[in-house]
Amino acid sequence: xxxxxxxxxxxxxxxxxxxxxxxxxxxxxxLTLSLAGNTSEETAGLSIDDDATIPTYGLVSxxxxxxxIYFLVCVVGLLGNFFVMYLIRAKKVTGLTAIDIFVFCLALxxxxxxxxxxxxxxxxxxxxxxxxxxxxxxxxxxxxxxxxYNNVFLLTAMAVTRYWSVASALSLRCRVSTxxxxxxxxxxWVLALLATIxxxxxxxTNKVLGDELCLLKFPGNKWLATYHLQRVIIASSFHWW
Numbered sequence: 001x002x003x004x005x006x007x008x009x010x011x012x013x014x015x016x017x018x019x020x021x022x023x024x025x026x027x028x029x030x031l032t033l034s035l036a037g038n039t040s041e042e043t044a045g046l047s048i049d050d051d052a053t054i055p056t057y058g059l060v061s062x063x064x065x066x067x068x069i070y071f072l073v074c075v076v077g078l079l080g081n082f083f084v085m086y087l088i089r090a091k092k093v094t095g096l097t098a099i100d101i102f103v104f105c106l107a108l109x110x111x112x113x114x115x116x117x118x119x120x121x122x123x124x125x126x127x128x129x130x131x132x133x134x135x136x137x138x139x140x141x142x143x144x145x146x147x148x149y150n151n152v153f154l155l156t157a158m159a160v161t162r163y164w165s166v167a168s169a170l171s172l173r174c175r176v177s178t179x180x181x182x183x184x185x186x187x188x189w190v191l192a193l194l195a196t197i198x199x200x201x202x203x204x205t206n207k208v209l210g211d212e213l214c215l216l217k218f219p220g221n222k223w224l225a226t227y228h229l230q231r232v233i234i235a236s237s238f239h240w241w
Contacts, residue, residue: 063125070121077114081107098181102158105185106151113147116140123214130214134205137214141203142196149192149234157184195234198227 084107088100119140123130130137161176176184202216202223218224 059127063127067121067125070117070124074114074117074121077110077117081111081114085111096178098161098176098178099158101178101181101185102154102161105189106154106158109147109150109154112143113151116144116147120144127211128213129211130205131212132214137205138200138203141214141216142200145199146192146196149195150189153188153192154185157188195230198230202227 085104088096088104088107091100119132119136122132132140161181165175199216202218203214204217205212205214206217207213216227218227
C-alpha cells in the first residue's frame with residue numbers, strides 16, 4: 001500500500017513539473033487507507049477506512065490522461081491481436097507449431113482484455129465512479145482478471161515449451177506437438193477460469209463516500225486473506241516453472 005501511495009505521489013509531482021496539474025501539497029493528502037477495521041455501514045466489508053479521503057480537485061488532467069491511454073491501448077490491442085490471429089490462421093496451410101498455438105490463444109486473450117478497457121476508461125474519467133451497474137461490474141471485472149490469469153499461464157507455457165525445444169533439440173520425442181499444445185491451452189483456460197471464481201462471486205458495486213464503485217467486497221477479513229493467499233500460491237507455483 002505504501003508503495004502504491006509513493007508511486008501516486010511521484011506521478012502527481014511529475015505532472016506538476018510539466019504544468020499538467022496545479023501546484024498542490026500532495027503530502028498533505030489524507031491517504032489513510034486500511035484493510036480492516038471498517039465501522040461505517042456504507043463501507044462495511046470494504047478495504048477503505050472511514051476516515052479516508054481521496055482528493056479529486058486538480059486531478060482532472062490526470063484522469064483524462066489515464067482514460068486516453070486506456071482508449072489508445074484498446075484500439076491498438078484490438079487491431080494488433082486481430083491481425084496476429086489472422087496471420088496464424090493463414091499460416092495453418094503451411095503447418096503450425098506449438099508456439100503458434102500458444103501465441104494464438106494469447107492474442108485471443110489479449111483481444112478479449114482490450115474489450116474491457118473502454119469501461120475502465122469511462123470509470124477513470126468519472127473519478128472511478130462506476131456508471132454501468134452491478135451486472136456489468138461483475139462481467140467486466142471477471143473478464144479482466146480471467147484474461148490476466150490466462151496471459152500469465154500461457155506465457156509460462158510458451159517459456160517451458162521453448163526450453164524443451166532447446167534442451168531436446170536432438171530428440172523428437174520430447175517436443176510438444178500442436179495437438180498437445182491445444183489441450184494444454186484448453187487446460188490453462190480452465191485453470192484461469194477456476195482461479196477467477198472468487199472474483200465472479202465477490203465483485204459488486206458498492207457506495208463508498210457517496211460514489212458507486214466497482215470492486216471486490218468480501219464478507220470478512222478471512223475471505224480477503226484467503227483470496228490473497230490464492231494469488232500468492234498461484235504466483236509461486238508458476239514462478240518455480
